[in-house]
Amino acid sequence: MTSPVPALDIPALIARILQGERAGFAVLVRRYQGPLFAYLGRMGLSPGVAEELAQESFLRAWRHLADYDAARGAFSTWLFTIAHRLALSECAHPLRRAQQPWNDEVHQPACEAPQPHEALMQQQRRQQVQQALRALPLADRSVLALAYFEELDMAAIARIEGCGVGALKVRLHRARQRLRKELEQHHG
C-alpha cells in the first residue's frame, strides 16, 4: 500500500547527492522502490527478474544522475522511463539466466507455516491478475503498468510511451477491456 508521501524537494536532494552526500540517494530509493516493484509486477515479471530490473534501474539512475535535468520533467518520469525501457526489453527478449534460483524463496510461501485465510486469498488473486496481465500483448500491458502510479499523470505516461495523450487514453481503455475479458474468461 502506498502511504501518502510527504512533499520532497527532489532537485535540492539531487544537488546535495551530486555534491557528495551519497546517502541522499537512499531517500530516493526508499520513496520509489514500492511503486517500482508494483509497476514491474504489473508488467508480469517474476520476483527475481523484477528485483534485477529494479536494481538496474536505480543503478542507471545513479550513473546518469548528473544528466538529470529537473526543468525537463519530474524525477519519477525520468526514473520510470529508465525502468520502462528495461522492462520492455526484458519482456520482448528475456535474458538467459543462470540456473540458480533468485530470491524466489523469499516470496514463496513456506509450506509448513499456516497462512491466514485472507493473505492466501490475496496472494491467489495477485497471481491471477499477473497471469492475466502476462496474457495481454506487450503494448497493452505496457500502458496498464504505467497507469496506476499516482505520480505519473497522462502527459508523463504519454512521454514515456512516446505517443499522444489522446492515443494513450484509447490504448488504456482498450487494454482495460482486454484485461477484464481475460480475467472473466480464465479466472472467473
Added chain:
Amino acid sequence: MNTTESPSRFQRPALAFLMSLTLPGFGQLYNGQLNKAIGLFLGFALLCGPGVALVALYLPPGATMPALLLGLLGLLAIWLYSMADAWRSARLRGAAEPGWRERGGVYLLVWLLGALLVLPLLIHAVRQHQVASFYIPQRSMEPTVLQGDVLFADMRYNCPGCRTAVERGDIAIFVYPNNRIQHYIKRVIALPGDRVKVQGHTVWVNERPLALETAAIQPSSATQPGLVTEAWDKHQWQVQWDASADADTGSGISLTVPPGEVFVLGDNRHNSKDSREFGTVPLRDIVGKARQLWFSKAPGGGVRWQRLGLTLDTPSSLPAP
C-alpha cells in the same frame, strides 16, 4: 544469492559494438562467446594475410582479380557482422560469469596481443616472405610496366629454401644501392660472372646478343618510341628506345659481373637509371620478383581496367635451348 558486490548484470551493447569495431571478435569476447570471438578474429586474420598470399601466388592468374575482390568483401563482412552481432548479443544475453566482465586487464592484454602482435606480425610475415605490393611511380620499365601500375611481387624468391632463384630476364624488386630506404624495379640482365657489353641499344651477355632480330619491330619516330624484342632462355620481353637517342652509340659498357652481384637494366632504355649508372646490385638486395598487376591508374587520371590482372612474365617464343 544476490551478493552485495554484484556488478551490473546488464551488458552494454554500445561497448560491445565499439570493441568489435576496433578488433573483429573483441565484442564477442565481452559477451562471453569465446568460440565466436576466436573464430571471427582468426577468420579476419587469415583473410588479411595468408588469404592474400593464397590469391596472389597460388591461384591461377586469371582468378586473381575476382578472388581479391571476394577476399576484401569477406573481410568487410566479417568486420560488420562482428559489430552487429556484438550489439545484438549484448542486448539479448544475460551477463557472462561476473568475473569475466570486470577484468579490464584481460581485455587490454587480449587487445594488445591481437592488434599489436598477432595481426601486425602475420601481415609482416606475409609481406616479407610470400607476397608484397609495389606501386610504380616512374617509367623506367616501359613498355612492360607502366607508370601508375601497382603489382604483386613474389617474395618467395632469392632466399635460402625458396622455390625460385634469380634468372636473367626476371623483373626484380631490389634495394637501391645508393639509398637503402628506396626500392627499385628493373630487369635482371646478367648474373654473377657474366660478361656484359652494352653499346647504344644493343646488349650482349656472354657474347650473345639479347635482341631477337637486328631490326626493331617498331622503328622509332618522332612520336613513337622504338621497340625491340629481347629474349633469354625462357623469358622474352620488349625494350623501348627514344627516337632522339636512336643514333647515339656513345661509349659502351663492358664488364664482368662480380661474384654475388647482378647487372640490371630498365626496359625503357633511355629513361632508366640502372646498372649503367649505379653499377651492379648485390644479389642479397633483391627482395622479390614482379609477378602480376592488380591495379593501374594512368597519370592523367583514369583507371586502366584492361591491365588489371596482367601477368608480367611473357614466355619466350624461342625453342628451348
Added chain:
Amino acid sequence: MDEELDALLKQPLLDVPAGFEARVMAAVALRPAPARTTWWGWLAVLTGAALGAWQVLGFALGVWLTASAHG
C-alpha cells in the same frame, strides 16, 4: 466494474523484497560518483573508435599497402 479492476491493479502485485534498499546502496557505494557526460568524453570515445576502425582497415589492406619501386 472498472473500479473493481482499478482496485485490483492499484494493489502492489509485487512486494519490495527485504533488504532491497541496502543492496542497492551497497552497489551504489562501489560505483563512481555520477558525472555529467562531457563533450570531451564523447570526443574521446569517437576518436578512439575512429582510430580503432582505421587500424582495422589498415590490417585488412595490410598486404596490399604498397611501397614504391622507383626507377
